[in-house]
Amino acid sequence: MRARPGLSRDAVVRAAAELLDASAGREVTLGEIAARLGVRAPSLYNHIEGQEELHRELALFGLRELGGRLGHAAIGKAGDAALLAIGEAYRTFARERPGLYLATLRAPGPGEPALQEAGEEVIEVLRIVLEPYTLSDEETIHAIRGLRSIAHGFVSLELGGGFGIPLDLDESFRRLLETFVQGLPGYATARPAAIATAAG
Amino acid sequence: MRARPGLSRDAVVRAAAELLDASAGREVTLGEIAARLGVRAPSLYNHIEGQEELHRELALFGLRELGGRLGHAAIGKAGDAALLAIGEAYRTFARERPGLYLATLRAPGPGEPALQEAGEEVIEVLRIVLEPYTLSDEETIHAIRGLRSIAHGFVSLELGGGFGIPLDLDESFRRLLETFVQGLPGYATARPAAIATAAG
DNA sequence: TTGCAAAACTAATGGGATTAGTTTATAGTA
């Protein structure tokens, strides 16, 4: 009973993401997305319900891509090396797909389980890589928050043009990450040191 | 020769900032700003040239407020204590004035010297507070970038609802800041250690 | 072939930013 394959939700989302990447943070209109797909704006509504759903789908698409890249970056690595690799992969993703990256920042609502799950997937990669540091559950959460803050903060300022001075950004980021991972054992100091030592 | 005092550019900017703060990251229309000021939307054009200028003025207003707060937080403090106080003041500002804070992130263009200056003012506070760490000029820039990334990244994720788990955010932020300031001496390792030691 | 349902189209609606042109109110002056 199906007819006219034509477009698909996925094609619309991908086109929107590409336009966003190319538009340097500016908004992208439905008309522009439609034009790129060789179609009129109202036709998009056959595949998406509206801007809100489009943004949700973009976030989902971006988070899955990000999660995949972070997981891939940590393959065959452990400890500090894995964390540094993940940090670099995070920044590379944001630089390669700036519009899609910004779309991933949309926090998932209660009625968006797929989005929540995709976000969890990203967090899970971090959790695994943090395991060797033998942090408690709460300490791990603090550490994940720190890692996310560093990575997001740096790339957000970088993409926004917030770093005006012409000094090597790669090194700034690397130093920041290294400072964090070197301080990571400090995240465990909440426990009595004796126990931590005894377990090691 | 002046007539009808009425509104002022400043009043428009302040009204816009208050509405932004209350609107949880949503956009605010000129109609809403006008309504709060008891006026019709086109009347705003007697005081601002349009949205673009409004956003520039918001950024300027916010950056000056932020710079003032950071400077104030560091009065009578030095070293780690000053950095921690500045970090807390940064986050407090973002939480108290979320809409205005987001407006400050607009990077200044070449034709916006006032905005550049206000941004420099913020950076200058950080530069002064980093002085005791005896970093080179370049190392200081890396350190400032790190500090800004941490502060912005954390509050950005916090404001965006990106931290879903109900675990004390204050502690997460404090730990992150402490980890950074503890690692700050490491920013000087580019120089031969002997010289750094001899100077101390 | 032919029918039907999906998908595309045109036309229309509504909201927001902005502009044009008009009216009103006040500060300074006669």
Next chain:
DNA sequence: TACTATAAACTAATCCCATTAGTTTTGCAA
């Protein structure tokens, strides 16, 4: 006190964009 110049406000109109309504087209399946 009355006048006038001018800033500031208003209404009406325009343009762009998202979205909806209603119509036409197209391709698979019977």
